[in-house]
Amino acid sequence: MKAIEDALFALFSGDDGTLVDPNGTTALNSLVGEEIYREGSVPAEAAFPRIQYGPCPGVDIFTFVSRSYERVTFPVKAVDSGLSAEAAFAIRQRIDFLLTDRPLELEAGTCIYLRRIGTFEQPEYDGDQHYQHVGADYQALVA
Amino acid sequence: MFDVSLGPDNSAAILREMERNLERAETESASRCAETARRTVRRRSGRTAASIEAHPDGSVTAGEASVFLERGTVRMPAFPFLGPAFDREVEPTVERMREI
Numbered sequence: 001m002k003a004i005e006d007a008l009f010a011l012f013s014g015d016d017g018t019l020v021d022p023n024g025t026t027a028l029n030s031l032v033g034e035e036i037y038r039e040g041s042v043p044a045e046a047a048f049p050r051i052q053y054g055p056c057p058g059v060d061i062f063t064f065v066s067r068s069y070e071r072v073t074f075p076v077k078a079v080d081s082g083l084s085a086e087a088a089f090a091i092r093q094r095i096d097f098l099l100t101d102r103p104l105e106l107e108a109g110t111c112i113y114l115r116r117i118g119t120f121e122q123p124e125y126d127g128d129q130h131y132q133h134v135g136a137d138y139q140a141l142v143a
Numbered sequence: 144m145f146d147v148s149l150g151p152d153n154s155a156a157i158l159r160e161m162e163r164n165l166e167r168a169e170t171e172s173a174s175r176c177a178e179t180a181r182r183t184v185r186r187r188s189g190r191t192a193a194s195i196e197a198h199p200d201g202s203v204t205a206g207e208a209s210v211f212l213e214r215g216t217v218r219m220p221a222f223p224f225l226g227p228a229f230d231r232e233v234e235p236t237v238e239r240m241r242e243i
Contacts (some may be wrong), residue, residue, distance in 0.1 A: 040220035052215070057227045061234070073230050079217065122214050131217045137226070 001072050004056045004140060005038055007104035007111075008076070012036045012051055015098060025094040032078075032091060039075075048131075049080035049087045051095070058142070069112065069143040077120075077135025085121065088134035092119070099138055106142065113141040161243055168239035169201030172232050177203045180228035185212055203229075 013036050017027035028036075028051070035050035037043075042052060056074040060067050076099070078091035096116055103111035117139045124131040177197035184192045184205075194206035205225060215221030 039215060042220065052220075055221070055223065057223070057230070059230050059233070071230070073226060075214070075221065075223070075226075077214075081217075120214065122210065124216055126217065129217075133214060133216075135214075 001056045001058050001070065001142065003106040003108045004072055004074065004104065004111075004142070005054050007106050008053050008074075009036060009038070011098055011104065012053075012095070015094070019098065021094070021097040023093070023097065025097050026090060028091065028094055028098075031087070031094065048082075049078055049091060051091060052077055052079055069141050070109075072140045072142055073117070073137060074140070075120075075135050075137050077133050080132045080134075081130065082132070083130050085123075085132035085134055088132045092134050092136060096136060104140065109142040111140050112143050113139075115139060164243040165240070166199070168236070168243060170197070170199055171239060172236040173197035173201045173203050175235065176228045176232045179231055180205065180224050183228065184209075184224040185222040 012028050012032075013034065015028040017030070032049055032051050033047075035047050037046060037050060037052050039052050039054045042050070053076040054074055056072050058070040058072040061069050061071060076092075076095050078088040078095070080088040099114055100116060101114065103114050105111075115138065116136050119136045120133075121135075122133040124133060174197045177195050180195050180203065181192045184195065186192055191205060191207040191209050191212060194209065195203065196205075197203050203225065209225065211219065212222045213225055
């Protein structure tokens with residue numbers, strides 16, 4: 001869903017620490033700067049650590065009359081290079097704060113629910129290069 | 144006069160029937176989920192699609208490059224197929240469970 005993808009990019013790129021997390025997470029502009037990409041649009045020269053989000057497919061929920069809402073499930077992950085996943089974990093923690101019970105501002109539709117449904121961690125080895133993928137799946141309901 | 148109360152004589156039979164129906168519903172959900180996943184998975188050699196299996200306990204497994212396709216790598220974007228296939232089966236599975 002394009003509206004969700006646009007809202008995610010706006011949220012992540014605009015996170016300058018104005019939203020203060022009681023758990024003390026650091027703003028994304030300090031953690032990743034401008035390295036925020038939609039999955040499939042990551043340029044070869046993109047730096048680490050970075051955020052990759054999407055795709056955002058949905059399932060339509062109809063009532064008798066019309067479509068009530070769309071249930072959209074999407075991953076957001078931090079990708080870092082090296083053996084340590086500490087930076088990636090810090091990014092995921094901040095993303096979790098930004099996306100938990102804080103419905104997105106959408107250009108089309110209204111986000112009535114947004115929560116994390118699960119996490120994933122996946123180290124990647126490419127020859128002598130090591131990468132860390134640390135992310136989570138989120139579910140939004142869009143009316 | 145009909146007595147349809149749930150008692151010690153018929154409760155075991157009813158529970159067995161419910162269990163059978165539940166297993167049937169689980170198997171059907173898993174099969175449909177696997178079918179959707181096979182149809183939507185990205186194909187090059189077709190090995191990942193061929194590795195997708197539904198099991199009688201209601202689970203769906205996939206081997207080969209499935210985790211790399213589902214989550215992506217540094218060199219390759221994610222092409223989720225198991226997650227979306229599962230999502231599509233949630234409502235139909237709930238309906239099947241309601242009919243038990």
